[in-house]
Amino acid sequence: xxxxxxxxxxEVTEMGQEVTLxxxxxxxxxxxxxxxxxxxxxxxxxxxxxxxxxxxxxxxPEDRFSAKMPNASFSTLKIQPSEPRxxxxxxxxxxxxxxxPAAQYFGPGTRLLVL
Amino acid sequence: xxxxxxxxxxxxVFEEAPVELxxxxxxxxxxxxxxxxxxxxxxLQLLLKYLSGSTLVKGIxxxxxxFNKSQTSFHLRKPSVHISDTAEYFxxxxxxxxxxxxxxxxxxxxxxx
Numbered sequence: 001x002x003x004x005x006x007x008x009x010x011e012v013t014e015m016g017q018e019v020t021l022x023x024x025x026x027x028x029x030x031x032x033x034x035x036x037x038x039x040x041x042x043x044x045x046x047x048x049x050x051x052x053x054x055x056x057x058x059x060x061p062e063d064r065f066s067a068k069m070p071n072a073s074f075s076t077l078k079i080q081p082s083e084p085r086x087x088x089x090x091x092x093x094x095x096x097x098x099x100x101p102a103a104q105y106f107g108p109g110t111r112l113l114v115l
Numbered sequence: 116x117x118x119x120x121x122x123x124x125x126x127x128v129f130e131e132a133p134v135e136l137x138x139x140x141x142x143x144x145x146x147x148x149x150x151x152x153x154x155x156x157x158x159l160q161l162l163l164k165y166l167s168g169s170t171l172v173k174g175i176x177x178x179x180x181x182f183n184k185s186q187t188s189f190h191l192r193k194p195s196v197h198i199s200d201t202a203e204y205f206x207x208x209x210x211x212x213x214x215x216x217x218x219x220x221x222x223x224x225x226x227x228x
Contacts, residue, residue, distance in 0.1 A: 042218060042219070043218040043221075045217070093158075101166070101209040103149070104161070106158035106159040107158050108158045
């Protein structure tokens with residue numbers, strides 16, 4: 001059974017470039033989460049979707065960040081333009097929500113380095 | 116808002132010794148609590164969760180945690196650790212009305228021979 005799939009696993013880009021991170025949740029899951037992990041700030045929730053609808057995007061740092069979930073099997077997180085302070089590991093997670101909080105299953109992460 | 120505090124950033128321990136990783140939570144409503152483990156260069160993996168019922172929760176890899184409402188704690192324990200338990204451990208809390216998790220800063224467990 002495939003877990004959460006993220007691509008790319010590593011991304012190196014230059015400041016000012018557009019970066020797109022991709023996520024395929026576990027089939028049948030109805031909630032999807034994007035997290036960012038840095039040494040300084042730990043794990044931060046950026047945004048989460050339920051049934052493809054954004055529920056809480058209060059963690060999105062600023063307008064340079066945007067996320068979409070066009071269908072139940074795909075989501076993107078875009079940074080435009082990217083800055084060095086965006087360097088981090090970005091995780092996607094999914095869960096099957098049914099009233100009470102469910103366990104989240106994490107992907108392997110995308111390690112982003114902005115030069 | 117719900118939050119968790121992991122009291123130790125690093126915990127060194129010898130192999131086969133017991134270990135306790137501490138977590139305190141803050142919430143004005145009922146909470147759901149989780150422990151996750153992150154091995155180097157990997158995503159997070161669920162160890163155990165407390166939703167309701169028995170306050171002693173057993174998880175994978177021999178770990179267990181006890182929910183203590185009066186002390187607002189959810190400490191993680193293992194009676195005998197292995198080298199392979201070396202990893203980062205995260206406590207997380209989720210409120211009743213939202214699925215998203217608020218994570219602690221993490222505790223680095225280092226098991227040495």
